[in-house]
Amino acid sequence: MNETSNDTGREPGSEPGSEPGPANFHWRDEYLLGYPPMDNMHREFVIVVEALMSCEQASMGAGLRAVASHLDEHFGEENRWMNEMDFPARGCHIDEHAAVRKSVDEVLALVDAGDLSQVIPLAQALVNWFPGHADYLDSALSAWISKQRTGGKPVVLRRNLDLAREA
Numbered sequence: 145m146n147e148t149s150n151d152t153g154r155e156p157g158s159e160p161g162s163e164p165g166p167a168n169f170h171w172r173d174e175y176l177l178g179y180p181p182m183d184n185m186h187r188e189f190v191i192v193v194e195a196l197m198s199c200e201q202a203s204m205g206a207g208l209r210a211v212a213s214h215l216d217e218h219f220g221e222e223n224r225w226m227n228e229m230d231f232p233a234r235g236c237h238i239d240e241h242a243a244v245r246k247s248v249d250e251v252l253a254l255v256d257a258g259d260l261s262q263v264i265p266l267a268q269a270l271v272n273w274f275p276g277h278a279d280y281l282d283s284a285l286s287a288w289i290s291k292q293r294t295g296g297k298p299v300v301l302r303r304n305l306d307l308a309r310e311a
């Protein structure tokens with residue numbers, strides 16, 4: 145990755161009003177949702193899609209297969225968390241994963257037939273799709289997982305706790 149800096153202290157491409165696009169799709173901390181295994185998966189999503197956006201024609205097939213394999217793991221894990229933790233209304237989230245994965249399969253079939261024309265449009269569609277999906281569906285799942293893991297109680301970190309008084 146070619147990192148550059150600017151005077152604003154913001155990451156390149158993160159200026160207000162700038163949308164992620166082919167030249168500036170990169171990890172942004174605003175994508176963090178608070179459940180580290182999910183956040184790590186999302187970092188990997190950004191890496192494989194960014195790589196696909198910038199790869200040469202000769203490596204587009206391999207790049208798309210890397211995206212497909214990432215999505216199998218990414219969606220597989222999220223679907224498993226939803227099922228295991230009895231996440232309410234998980235149907236639409238699982239359906240959206242399936243629809244995205246199906247689109248990737250359709251473009252993979254074209255690539256296998258020698259047609260690369262839909263690879264970059266698909267990569268751009270993934271760039272456009274990810275922030276909304278993360279904001280609305282993945283963030284709700286992350287909050288649900290945190291609630292399950294803490295027994296529904298908020299985690300409160302207290303500083304200067306006087307343990308002697310409680311003894």
Ligand SMILES: [Fe+2]
Nearest residue numbers: 186218222282
């Ligand atoms: Fe996700």
Ligand SMILES: [Fe+2]
Nearest residue numbers: 222277281282
């Ligand atoms: Fe998801």
